[in-house]
Amino acid sequence: MTSPSRRSFLAIAGAAALARPALAQPGTWPAERSIRYIVPVAPGGSQDIVARLFAKHLTEALGQNVLVENMPGAGSNIGYEFVARQKPDGYTLLAGSDSLSINKTLFPKLGFDVTGFAPVTQGVRVPQILVVRADSPARTLEEFVTLARRSPVAVGTPGNGSLSHLIGEQIQAAAEIRWTHVPYKGGALAVNDLLGGTLQGVLINIGAVADHVRIGRMRGLFVSPGQRTGALPEVPTLAEAGLPGAEAVGWHGIVAPAGTDPAILARVHAAIAQIVKKPEVAERLAALGLEPVEAPPEVLGELIRADAARWAEVVRRARIQPD
Incomplete structure (x- = not known):
């Protein structure tokens, strides 16, 4: 026979079980x-x-x-x-x-x-890419770094704290340079300002600029993953561009x-x-x-x-x- 205290415990336990949210099996x-x-x-x-x-x-x-x-x-x-x-x-x-x-x-x-x-x-x-205008004197990441050492360079990203921004900070630290970071609310305006000559570079996800690179309006200097991408297979990785260890995956x-x-x-x-x-x-x-x-x-x-x-x-x- 179940004691009163035992019955009370079972009743409380049963009520608690009913009170808990039932998880899907x-x-x-x-x-x-x-x-x-x-x-x-x-x-x-x-x-x-x-x-x-x-x-x-x-x-x-x-x-x-x-x-x-x-x-x-x-x-x-x-x-x-x-x-x-x-x-x-x-x-x-x-x-x-x-x-x-x-x-x-x-x-x-x-x-x-x-x-x-x-x-x-x-x-x-989501590969990230650094692009410049097709008429930029920088044809490689190394040349872009040299350009940044000689004169002020402005690089746009989709925003403060974005993956593109953080990759850019990694590159600057590794190459011992500083450029002016210009954050945007999304990438479209940054791309427009690069084409208009306001910026010298844009760090952004590859889908936002792949067509510009394919038709020769922009040049890609690196992609962020550890391997080349199918979207723009001719663009080198960061390691191939001279900065191994800075790769990043979006x-x-x-x-x-x-x-x-x-x-x-x-x-x-x-x-x-x-x-x-x-x-x-x-x-x-x-x-x-x-x-x-x-x-x-x-x-x-x-x-x-x-x-x-x-x-x-x-x-x-x-x-x-x-x-």
Whole structure:
């Protein structure tokens, strides 16, 4: 016979179990409802385009609607914080990027761990590139460095604290030069000012300028990953351009709230790995200058942690402040 105290304990435990949010089980997920896919930037940019492309094909692959919601603001932290506070039940996904690692130091007073999300998939690699006008006297990175030593040079980026900005700070430290950094609200105006002669260079994601380079309006001096890119295979890597060790990888992918079941994460990762192989998806990504990545979730997690430590040093050394 169960004692009164034992019955009381069981009643309390049962009530507590009912009070806890029920997490989706891998066997039933995502049958219960639609999946929210939070994009922490405004519509229109490459991160938003990739998220919408993934959402469309994930809807088909998972048999459940994957609905994109843009939550821009505060350097992506509004969307990041929203997702960090959601139940880890698989019904909220986040369009993550390299800013997860950067923001950990750039915004030191965040009320959540920006690198603490559960990694799902890196999705795509986003090469960065340094471009100059076709009539620039600098035909190589070495010549651009020499130019910067002789006279003032202005280099535009998509914004303070962006990956392009941090790569530029790395290059200046390694080459022992200083140029004038000109941050923009996005890359389009920077590209226009380079073409107009206001800037001597622009550091930006490759998709924003690939067509300009192909038709001879601009010249690429390096790409940021450790290997050449399919978008502009003639442009050398940083190591080939003379600065080994300064390589950096931008990415647009997916993370989820910490504690999400690994089986759910693995299912989304496996779906994306197949999605990026579809001809229409591969063609769209290539047009944006993006490269698919099939690394497992743990590799993305290590990249986020390693980059957080790396960029923290750059942010502190250069005393970078968010816009």
